[in-house]
Amino acid sequence: MAEDEIGEPEEEVREITIETPLIRMIKEGRVSSVEDVFNMGLKIREPEAIDLLLRKIREEVISMSPVQKQSDAGEKTRFRALVVVGDEDGHVGIGSAKAKQVRDAIEKAARKARLNIIPVPRGCGSWECKCGEPHSIPSKTFGKTGSVSIVLFPGPKGLGLVVGDAAKPVFRLAGIKDVWSKTKGSTSTSHSFVTAAYLALKRLFTTSFLASEAARVEV
Numbered sequence: 426m427a428e429d430e431i432g433e434p435e436e437e438v439r440e441i442t443i444e445t446p447l448i449r450m451i452k453e454g455r456v457s458s459v460e461d462v463f464n465m466g467l468k469i470r471e472p473e474a475i476d477l478l479l480r481k482i483r484e485e486v487i488s489m490s491p492v493q494k495q496s497d498a499g500e501k502t503r504f505r506a507l508v509v510v511g512d513e514d515g516h517v518g519i520g521s522a523k524a525k526q527v528r529d530a531i532e533k534a535a536r537k538a539r540l541n542i543i544p545v546p547r548g549c550g551s552w553e554c555k556c557g558e559p560h561s562i563p564s565k566t567f568g569k570t571g572s573v574s575i576v577l578f579p580g581p582k583g584l585g586l587v588v589g590d591a592a593k594p595v596f597r598l599a600g601i602k603d604v605w606s607k608t609k610g611s612t613s614t615s616h617s618f619v620t621a622a623y624l625a626l627k628r629l630f631t632t633s634f635l636a637s638e639a640a641r642v643e644v
Contacts, residue, residue: 482512
C-alpha cells in the first residue's frame with residue numbers, strides 16, 4: 426500500500442453504490458457512528474453500511490475447516506470459515522459461513538461479521554491500575570455458548586491478553602489490550618469459544634446501554 430509524505434498508510438476508501446434507508450441516512454449525516462445505529466433502534470442489514478461508518482475496519486480469519494456432507498451423489502466437501510472484523514477502536518463483530526471454495530467462505534463470513542458489529546465499552550476497571558485510559562474493559566462480564574463459558578476481568582496496563590489464542594483476535598480488533606479470563610468447557614472448539622468471548626463483550630454494551638437509558642428516563 427502506498428504511503429503519504431509523513432510515512433503513514435493511505436486510508437482505503439470504497440465507493441458504496443447501493444442505496445438503502447440506513448445507507449441513505451449515513452450519507453445524509455443523520456447517522457455518523459455504529460453507536461447511533463443502536464441508539465436509534467436501527468438494524469444493520471447491509472455490510473456496506475459498516476464500511477461507510479468504519480473506514481479502518483480490518484478482518485482476520487480465526488479458523489478454516491472442511492465440512493463433509495453425505496448425499497445421494499456421494500460425499501460433498503465444503504469449507505467453514507470463522508472471521509472476526511473490527512477497527513481496533515471499540516467495534517468488533519464475528520461471522521461464520523460455509524461455501525464450496527475457501528475464498529467464498531471467508532467472504533461470506535466477513536459479510537456476516539459486519540452485520541454482527543457491536544460497540545465495545547472500554548475503560549480501566551482494574552483496581553491494580555486506575556490509569557483512566559481505555560486499555561481494558563470497565564467491569565467484569567461473562568458469556569456462554571454451548572458448553573463453553575468465559576468470565577472476563579479488567580486487567581492492569583501492560584498485562585496483555587490472558588485469554589486463549591483463538592479468542593485473542595476478538596479482543597485485539599475490539600481495541601482491548603489487557604484482560605484476564607477464566608474459562609470452562611470445551612475451549613478447544615474455536616467457534617464456541619470465540620462466540621462466548623464475543624457475547625461477553627456484547628453484554629458489556631447491553632449493560633451500559635440499559636444503564637444510560639434508565640438514567641435518561643429518570644431525568
